Amino acid sequence: MDEVERSEAEQAEVEQNESEYQGYDDIPGVTLTDRNAISDFIKKTKAQDVLNWGRKSSLWFMVNAMGCCGVELLSTGMAHYDTDRFGIIPRNSPRHADVLIISGYVTKKYLPALKRVWDQMPSPKWVIAFGDCAISGGPFYESYSTRQNIDEIFPVDVYVPGCPPRPEALIQGFFELQKKIEAKKDRGTEY
Amino acid sequence: MDANSIIDSLYSQFPDDIYDTDVESDIRVVAKVKSENITNVCRYLKENLSFGHLSCEFGIDYPDRGEIQVLYVIGSYEHPVVLTLKADLPRDDPQIESVVPVYWNANWYERETYELFGVKFIDHPDLKPLVLPEEMLGEWPLRKDYKGFPNKTAKNLV
Numbered sequence: 631m632d633e634v635e636r637s638e639a640e641q642a643e644v645e646q647n648e649s650e651y652q653g654y655d656d657i658p659g660v661t662l663t664d665r666n667a668i669s670d671f672i673k674k675t676k677a678q679d680v681l682n683w684g685r686k687s688s689l690w691f692m693v694n695a696m697g698c699c700g701v702e703l704l705s706t707g708m709a710h711y712d713t714d715r716f717g718i719i720p721r722n723s724p725r726h727a728d729v730l731i732i733s734g735y736v737t738k739k740y741l742p743a744l745k746r747v748w749d750q751m752p753s754p755k756w757v758i759a760f761g762d763c764a765i766s767g768g769p770f771y772e773s774y775s776t777r778q779n780i781d782e783i784f785p786v787d788v789y790v791p792g793c794p795p796r797p798e799a800l801i802q803g804f805f806e807l808q809k810k811i812e813a814k815k816d817r818g819t820e821y
Numbered sequence: 822m823d824a825n826s827i828i829d830s831l832y833s834q835f836p837d838d839i840y841d842t843d844v845e846s847d848i849r850v851v852a853k854v855k856s857e858n859i860t861n862v863c864r865y866l867k868e869n870l871s872f873g874h875l876s877c878e879f880g881i882d883y884p885d886r887g888e889i890q891v892l893y894v895i896g897s898y899e900h901p902v903v904l905t906l907k908a909d910l911p912r913d914d915p916q917i918e919s920v921v922p923v924y925w926n927a928n929w930y931e932r933e934t935y936e937l938f939g940v941k942f943i944d945h946p947d948l949k950p951l952v953l954p955e956e957m958l959g960e961w962p963l964r965k966d967y968k969g970f971p972n973k974t975a976k977n978l979v
Contacts, residue, residue, distance in 0.1 A: 738957065739954040773970075774957075774967065774969055774970055
C-alpha cells in the first residue's frame with residue numbers, strides 16, 4: 631500500500647469515526663452510539679428469549695386512572711390481589727412504567743396529555759385498552775368530545791372488555807400480554 | 822314573601838323589561854327579561870328580594886325561532902320561591918351582559934355557556950373555554966345544527 635492509498639484509507643476511517651461519534655464528543659472517555667445494531671442482532675438470537683422472559687416478569691404499569699374503570703385499575707394494584715407475585719407493580723411515574731393502561735374514554739382535550747405520558751415512558755412499553763370506553767368509546771362513542779379508535783394512535787396489545795371489567799380480568803389481560811411477549815408477538819418491540 | 826308579591830315587585834320596578842311572567846306554583850316563578858337589563862334585574866333581585874343564590878345558568882338553542890335563550894335559575898336563603906329568568910338572544914349574534922358582578926359564581930356557568938353555545942358575555946372578567954379544548958372553540962357543540970359528531974361507530978363494531 632503506497633502513501634496515497636494509506637492516507638485515503640485513514641481519511642475514510644477518520645470520517646467514519648467522526649460520523650460515529652457525532653453529537654457525543656462532549657463526554658470524554660466514553661464511546662456512545664446512536665445505532666441499535668447490537669439490539670437488532672440480539673433480537674435474532676436466543677438471547678432475546680431470555681430478555682423477553684425478564685420483561686414479561688416485570689410489567690410495571692402506569693397508574694393513570696382515567697374514568698370509572700380507573701377504580702378497578704387502582705384496586706388491582708392493592709394488596710388484596712397481590713399482583714407483585716407476577717411482577718405487576720403500580721408505578722406513579724411514567725419513567726418507571728412499562729405498561730400504559732388506557733382505562734377510560736379519551737376526550738379530545740385529554741389525548742395530548744395521554745400522548746405525553748406515553749412519550750415519557752421508556753421503551754420497551756406496551757398498551758392495554760381496559761374497558762369498553764377505551765376499546766370503542768363505550769356509551770360516549772358519539773360525543774362531540776370523544777376521540778374514537780384509540781388503537782390507531784397507540785399500539786394496543788391487549789383489549790380487556792367489560793363495563794367495567796373486574797380486577798381479575800385485568801390480571802388476565804396482563805397474562806395475555808405476558809404470553810404475547812413470550813411469543814415475541816407483542817407490538818411494543820419490533821422483532 | 823310569596824310568589825305573587827315577587828312578581829308584582831318585579832313588575833313595578835321594571836315595567837318595560839319583565840314580560841311573560843308565569844306563577845307555576847307557590848314556589849316556582851318564571852319570567853322573561855329583556856337582555857339589555859339583565860344585570861340590573863339581578864341586582865334588584867339580590868338586594869331587595871333576597872334572591873341570594875344563583876343555582877344555575879345555561880343556554881337553550883331554538884333554531885326555529887332563531888333564538889338562543891339564556892336561563893338563570895335563582896333561589897333564596899330566606900324564602901322558598903325559585904325564580905327562572907329567561908333572556909332571548911338573536912341566534913346569529915348572541916350577546917348579553919355578564920351577571921358576574923352580582924353573582925360571582927356565574928363565572929364558570931357563563932364560560933360553559935360561551936364554549937357550548939357561543940353566547941358572548943359582555944364584561945365577563947375572563948371569558949375563555951371552561952373544559953373544551955381551545956381548538957374546538959367556534960364549533961359550539963350544543964347548538965342544534967352542530968355537525969361535528971362522529972358519524973360512525975368505532976370501527977371494531979361495524
